[in-house]
Amino acid sequence: MNPFLFLRGEFRRSWGGALALALVLAFAGSLSPAVSMMERAIRSGMAESADAFDLLVGARGSAVDLVLGAVYLRPEALSLLPEGMLEEVKSHGGIRWAAPLAFGDRWRDFPLAGTSSELVNLGGRRPLASGRMFLNTDEAVVGAGVPLKEGDSFAPSHGSVAEAALDEDGSSRAHEHMFRVVGKMPATGTPWDRAIVVPIEALWNMHGAGTGRSSVVVVKPVTVADAYRLRAAFNARDTQAVFSGEVLTRLFSTLEDMHNVMLMLTSAAQAAALAAALVSGFFAVAMRVKSLALLRALGASHGFLAVSVWLMVSGIMLAGCLLGLGLGCMMASAASMWIQAETGVALAVSLSARECLAVLAAFGCGCVAAALPAYFACRRTAGELLRTA
Amino acid sequence: MDNALYLKNIRYSVQDGAGMRRVLDIPELSLPGGTLAGIYGDSGSGKTSLLNILCGLILPDDVKGREIRWGQDELCAMPEGGRDAWRGRHVGMIFQDFQLFPQLSALENVLLPATFRHVSIPEELQSRARDLLRRLGIRNLEAEAGVFSRGEQQRVAMARAVLFRPSVLLADEPTASLDRSNAQLVTDELVDLARSEGCTLLVVTHEQVMHGRMDRCFRLERGRLLSGLDDELKEK
Numbered sequence: 328m329n330p331f332l333f334l335r336g337e338f339r340r341s342w343g344g345a346l347a348l349a350l351v352l353a354f355a356g357s358l359s360p361a362v363s364m365m366e367r368a369i370r371s372g373m374a375e376s377a378d379a380f381d382l383l384v385g386a387r388g389s390a391v392d393l394v395l396g397a398v399y400l401r402p403e404a405l406s407l408l409p410e411g412m413l414e415e416v417k418s419h420g421g422i423r424w425a426a427p428l429a430f431g432d433r434w435r436d437f438p439l440a441g442t443s444s445e446l447v448n449l450g451g452r453r454p455l456a457s458g459r460m461f462l463n464t465d466e467a468v469v470g471a472g473v474p475l476k477e478g479d480s481f482a483p484s485h486g487s488v489a490e491a492a493l494d495e496d497g498s499s500r501a502h503e504h505m506f507r508v509v510g511k512m513p514a515t516g517t518p519w520d521r522a523i524v525v526p527i528e529a530l531w532n533m534h535g536a537g538t539g540r541s542s543v544v545v546v547k548p549v550t551v552a553d554a555y556r557l558r559a560a561f562n563a564r565d566t567q568a569v570f571s572g573e574v575l576t577r578l579f580s581t582l583e584d585m586h587n588v589m590l591m592l593t594s595a596a597q598a599a600a601l602a603a604a605l606v607s608g609f610f611a612v613a614m615r616v617k618s619l620a621l622l623r624a625l626g627a628s629h630g631f632l633a634v635s636v637w638l639m640v641s642g643i644m645l646a647g648c649l650l651g652l653g654l655g656c657m658m659a660s661a662a663s664m665w666i667q668a669e670t671g672v673a674l675a676v677s678l679s680a681r682e683c684l685a686v687l688a689a690f691g692c693g694c695v696a697a698a699l700p701a702y703f704a705c706r707r708t709a710g711e712l713l714r715t716a
Numbered sequence: 717m718d719n720a721l722y723l724k725n726i727r728y729s730v731q732d733g734a735g736m737r738r739v740l741d742i743p744e745l746s747l748p749g750g751t752l753a754g755i756y757g758d759s760g761s762g763k764t765s766l767l768n769i770l771c772g773l774i775l776p777d778d779v780k781g782r783e784i785r786w787g788q789d790e791l792c793a794m795p796e797g798g799r800d801a802w803r804g805r806h807v808g809m810i811f812q813d814f815q816l817f818p819q820l821s822a823l824e825n826v827l828l829p830a831t832f833r834h835v836s837i838p839e840e841l842q843s844r845a846r847d848l849l850r851r852l853g854i855r856n857l858e859a860e861a862g863v864f865s866r867g868e869q870q871r872v873a874m875a876r877a878v879l880f881r882p883s884v885l886l887a888d889e890p891t892a893s894l895d896r897s898n899a900q901l902v903t904d905e906l907v908d909l910a911r912s913e914g915c916t917l918l919v920v921t922h923e924q925v926m927h928g929r930m931d932r933c934f935r936l937e938r939g940r941l942l943s944g945l946d947d948e949l950k951e952k
Contacts, residue, residue, distance in 0.1 A: 328831065328832055328833065328834075328835070329831045329834065329835045329836070329837075330831065331831075332820065332824055332827070332828060332831045333817075333828065333831065335819075335820070336817035336819050336820040336824070336828075337817075339819035339820075340817065340818065340819050618817075621815045622832075623773065623800065624771070624773060624803075624809050624811075624815075625804070625809065625828070625829045625832070625876075626800060626801075626803045626804025626805070626807070626829055626832055627800070627804070627829075627832045628797065628800050628801065628804075628832065629796075629797060629800070631832050
């Protein structure tokens with residue numbers, strides 16, 4: 328037997344209904360791969376962003392806030408370290424380089440970070456993409472995503488980017504201090520692509536605050552042993568030292584529960600879609616009773632009807648699963664582009680065997696479920712079909 | 717297959733609002749093989765039920781001594797799957813509203829029953845389908861059936877019905893939805909086709925356009941088949 332001619336006729340006759348059903352399945356089935364791909368991309372993107380920040384020393388408080396501030400330039404909750412902390416860190420030895428980091432102020436939506444040249448060129452291991460390093464407090468080096476070029480001058484505004492977003496009455500004012508861009512950093516795919524980096528002394532001058540204070544000291548230890556030794560030394564009453572990788576791992580494991588909840592929700596959506604597909608499969612059979620009765624009248628066997636209905640429902644499910652996978656990729660890509668635009672974290676969304684296997688499993692369940700309407704279609708006698716038609 | 721028909725004790729009842737209603741009651745009927753028979757009756761007289769019983773799509777009420785015999789094949793003794801296979805081999809059916817798949821071509825519609833048996837349709841069947849369509853005046857074999865006139869669609873349906881050289885041809889109101897000239901044309905072609913293929917042809921209809929072309933004529937009134945009306949009907 329070969330039911331494909333019949334199926335072609337049926338699909339061509341009622342392609343709109345079949346397409347609508349496939350799209351419903353696609354929308355429901357796209358959530359799971361989209362969540363899975365996004366989750367992997369976020370983990371990978373966040374971990375890569377933290378590569379340059381081995382050990383962070385900050386004021387006592389939340390370790391997560393410290394990492395979010397230094398690595399992802401979200402310093403809203405960071406307190407200042409005591410004066411002279413940079414020198415104290417350096418005095419411990421076992422350090423390849425250490426750089427202070429202070430935040431505050433912005434130019435448009437681009438945050439200003441005050442530091443030293445070591446953090447910009449990672450102790451000389453990462454040259455600038457163009458130009459040169461800042462040499463005095465009127466000069467700045469910008470990230471690859473900042474729309475300023477060498478030679479441009481700008482005056483930063485008061486307040487952080489987050490504060491500026493809440494600044495509805497226009498109270499933020501421009502500083503009188505002008506900076507001139509002298510260099511551009513290479514693209515890193517991290518929030519630092521959106522940063523404007525100036526000498527930390529410039530921030531001290533602009534705010535009239537005491538010198539020697541920063542929010543964070545970023546440390547590059549020589550060895551792993553040095554790293555652990557330094558961490559132990561600076562986990563004190565007023566300060567904390569954290570490995571950014573370790574904090575991120577802890578953060579991810581906390582988020583794992585949320586990820587599981589999301590996966591449960593998307594799985595529930597998939598199950599609902601499968602149930603809807605099954606019900607629709609029965610409806611599809613009900614709508615085609617006349618055709619099925621005709622096939623019986625022309626001499627088609629029960630088996631021919633069963634295979635035809637099974638292929639019809641499975642075909643719709645296959646189309647739904649494939650469209651869902653494509654739609655999931657598109658949703659994850661769109662979300663990653665939005666996140667990159669918002670945070671600067673480059674997220675590489677990619678399809679893995681995990682998503683493909685999940686879709687394959689959903690399709691397998693669909694194929695098994697499609698056997699039900701097929702069974703009921705072939706179980707009906709010709710007389711029943713004729714009466715219904 | 718010997719295509720003589722013998723019916724005995726055929727009763728058929730359906731459930732309606734008032735309970736079981738008998739729509740067919742035929743004590744006995746015998747037709748020699750190759751007969752062209754017209755069965756006339758008003759709407760609701762049981763014509764379509766009779767055709768469905770004759771091709772084994774439905775079985776009559778379980779009455780002692782019931783028989784639906786085509787040659788040596790007794791349909792009441794066959795399981796449903798056996799009746800399906802028998803129908804596929806020996807019966808061609810033609811319907812009032814053609815029952816074509818409008819999005820398939822004329823040729824594909826004719827070849828559709830071949831897909832019940834074959835994965836790949838043999839060339840000889842394809843050749844026969846093309847010959848039948850041409851013989852019935854269908855020129856554009858690859859055009860979708862939906863674009864044909866009603867008369868042409870009925871001729872496509874006729875070609876489909878005789879693809880496997882059935883020994884029995886059953887037609888349910890084949891001219892009811894056609895205008896007079898198309899009805900006459902289809903009648904002529906149906907009779908010619910049945911004669912040339914050697915089929916036993918049973919046509920149920922409420923129209924009298926076929927009277928002069930049938931070997932036997934019956935009237936069905938409230939489920940009862942009244943024989944002996946051939947001459948009366950032919951005279952009309």
